[in-house]
Amino acid sequence: MANNQNPWGNNNQTPPELDQVIKDFKNKFNATFGTGSSSNSSGTANAGKSTKGGAKYLIILAILVWLLSGIYIVDPAERGVVLRFGAFQEITSQGPHWRLPYPIEQEYKVNVEQVRAAEIGFRNIQNSSYGGNVSSESLMLTKDENMVDVNLAVQYKIVDAQAYLFNVLQPELTLSHVVQSVIRQVVGDNSMDFVLTTGREQVAQEVKRGAQALLNEYQTGLIITAVTMQDAQPPIQVKDAFDDVVKAREDQQRYINEANAYKNDILPKARGASQRIMAEAEAYRSQVTSKSEGESDRFKQILAEYLKAPEVTRERLYRETLEEVLSTTNKVVIDGSANSLMYLPIDQLVNSSRAATSSTSAQSNNQTQSSSGTSILRSREVR
Secondary structure (H helix, E strand, C coil): CCHHHHCCCCCCCCCCCCCHHHHEEEEHHHHHCCCCCCCCCCCCHHHHHHHHHHHHHHHHHHHHHHHHEEEEEEECEEEEEEEEEEEEEEEEECCCCCCCCCEEEEEEEEECCCEEEEEEEEECCCCCCCCCCCCHHEECCCCCCCEEEEEEEEEEEEEEHHHHHHHCCCCCHHHHHHHHHHHHHHHCCCCHHHHHHHCCHHHHHHHHHHHHHHHHHHHEEEEEEEEEEEEEECHHHHHHHHHHHHHHHHHHHHHHHHHHHHHHHHHHHHHHHHHHHHHHHHHHHHHHHHHHHHHHHHHHHHHHHHCCCCHHHHHHHHHHHHHHHHHCCCCCCCCCCCCCCCCCCCCHHHHHHHHHHHHHHHHHHHHHHHHHHHHHHHHHHHC
């Protein structure tokens, strides 16, 4: 380069010493913030003007930063509660907002969509080998002077952010105390069996209604969405005895069911058997009555014939009776004067004839009984 000039424009000049640079920066800083010593107070007029200009810019920058600190953003599930000097000012919804910076105004963000949970009578303890039962909250007295151990799980939400923040000091603790009070009242109005067996859902609904009424009266800004009875059982000291009572009650119900089943099985059979016996009796009565009436009519007819011809009728009756008597004996009477007689199995012939006669009479009797029973049933249906 021509004339051996420095390319950086600093010809024949050495760079300043590091100590001198630090000293100059310190003097400018002290002059800017007014912290310089008396020896530096005699600076030039240009130094004073630059100090005033720098302070003005710093003040403006600080004011801008302070104003920008009032910007806040509310999430969709939240509500913003703005206070001015500690007094409620407004509630803001989702989106970016601006308020007067602290300490004039400040905001609180409250999640009104989150479902929160409260545990009454127990605590969920993670990674613990023992249960989280709280006997001071769970043990209560029933109407029939028995002790029960009841655990409730309560789910609730915040519906009024202003009431939640300012009306009650500790809304969650208030909710817990309210639910404990209501559950003791509900359990005290019912028996032990009702609480432990059939009335669990009803008890939970009554607790929900009663607790919500008290929360509304206290203006806590909370709403109960669900009350679930996690567990209900007798105290551990009498649990074995209670299990025996429950088992005995189950056995009693089982025996009742078995007895009802046996009754439902035997009664129709007994009714059917009684109807069959009654039908047979009616058929027998009809048969005997008909037979008696027939014999009576036959006797009257024989009497009329006897009065007309006594000798002939008497002889005919004698012969018919003798034939009937001899037909039932197995002895055969033959004439001894005969020289030769071929023996015939007269007894077998007689027995076969008797069997044929008896079968015929039985068929006729069965037909008579069936016809009599049919006529009786038809007469009952007509009635």
